[in-house]
Amino acid sequence: MKNRWLLNLVMLAVVGGLVAFLYLRPQVKIDAPTEHAVSQLKLADFNAIKVEFPALKATAFEKVDGFWRMTAPYKARADQLSVQRILSIIAATSVEKFSANDLAKYGLNNPELKVQLTSSNGVEEFIFGTHNPVTDEQYLAYKDAVYLIQAGYSEAASVQPIELVDKLPLGPEELKQISGFNFSHLEQWEEIGLNVDLEAGNWTVNTPKAKPTQNELNEWLDFSWKQSPAKSVELYVPDRKTVYPSFELKLKDGKKIRFDKIQESPELLLARPDEGILYHFNNDVGFTMLNPPINLK
Known part of the structure; x- marks a missing residue:
């Protein structure tokens, strides 16, 4: 009986020591990757959008009375959510940020498409380059920097124009x-x-x-x-x-x-x-x- 009590005390001491070690040991701090905001722009500031492609007619929109209308390649009421998805590029973030000195390195000298956003302060241009074969992310040039962002931003802007027309029969x-x-x-x-x-x-x-x-x-x-x-x-x-x-x-x-x-x-x-x-x-x-x-x- 005495031996059993001794064994229980030893096991209790081992468990207590393990708990104390786990509680008191130094915590390893893991730094999260730094995210870079592509821009500090605001959605409400813009009143015109133009999406340019290398070999296709541009798609353009204009805000009229608070709602977006397509002005090219034809005139029609635009699907508001689809336009918002194009505009969402201003809120993109990236853990990678490079110098824009060598655009050819990222396929930005012959871009896949350009998105131009117009406000009362002028035109902001976002240029989309090649895709990273490892992550399938895409290189984006804005002002003096290049970012690696999700491919969905260019996909939203590359939709066929007819698919960007409002599908409700009434405005x-x-x-x-x-x-x-x-x-x-x-x-x-x-x-x-x-x-x-x-x-x-x-x-x-x-x-x-x-x-x-x-x-x-x-x-x-x-x-x-x-x-x-x-x-x-x-x-x-x-x-x-x-x-x-x-x-x-x-x-x-x-x-x-x-x-x-x-x-x-x-x-x-x-x-x-x-x-x-x-x-x-x-x-x-x-x-x-x-x-x-x-x-x-």
């Missing part, structure tokens, strides 16, 4: 002004000449046969027109020789926006002639857009 200000729809020229609604109107937050329908509920129409508007972007878009030139079924969306300021229904199945092709854009919607979303829940009895 941000138009979405706030919706006051109704005139569906009377669509085949399924010609007989009753369907109009649904929104005034002071209340929906009305122009036929006594309809028994709509406010919540259903509010959900329809939010889902179909405010929260369901097209899956893709393309440029559209109206054919004056062809007449398509159409409908009008009404705005509070009295403006009416016409949409042409080019095709309904297997996907909805909806054209907006005034902006020259054709929207591709999945069939289920497209059907809902053109068929508000008015509950005909």
Whole structure:
């Protein structure tokens, strides 16, 4: 029995010594890599963007009334998030910072692309060079330094221009002004000449046969027109020789926006002639857009 107690005391002393060693030993300090901010610029300062490629037309944007519009290679409402991704280069950081004395070493003498950001203070230029084969990061020149940054910044700026067009059929200000729809020229609604109107937050329908509920129409508007972007878009030139079924969306300021229904199945092709854009919607979303829940009895 005495031997067992001695063994327990020895083991307790060993454990206590180990704990004391781990607690009292000097802590090894591991320094984190130093991160270099590429710039100290602010997103809100810029009102124009230009992306230049060696063998392609430049893509350009301009901020109008607080929203970005594409000005080249064609004119269209821009996808706001896509433009923000291009602008995010100003917030890039890098653990590598080199002198800009030898641009050829980093492929910056023949850059992959250039991003020019314009503000009231002038133009800031970011130049993208070759990729590092080990890390797949990319060399970037800004002012008098070269940085090694994530490749996603140049990928955001290299997207095909048509993919940078806003995929919602209505602009941000138009979405706030919706006051109704005139569906009377669509085949399924010609007989009753369907109009649904929104005034002071209340929906009305122009036929006594309809028994709509406010919540259903509010959900329809939010889902179909405010929260369901097209899956893709393309440029559209109206054919004056062809007449398509159409409908009008009404705005509070009295403006009416016409949409042409080019095709309904297997996907909805909806054209907006005034902006020259054709929207591709999945069939289920497209059907809902053109068929508000008015509950005909």
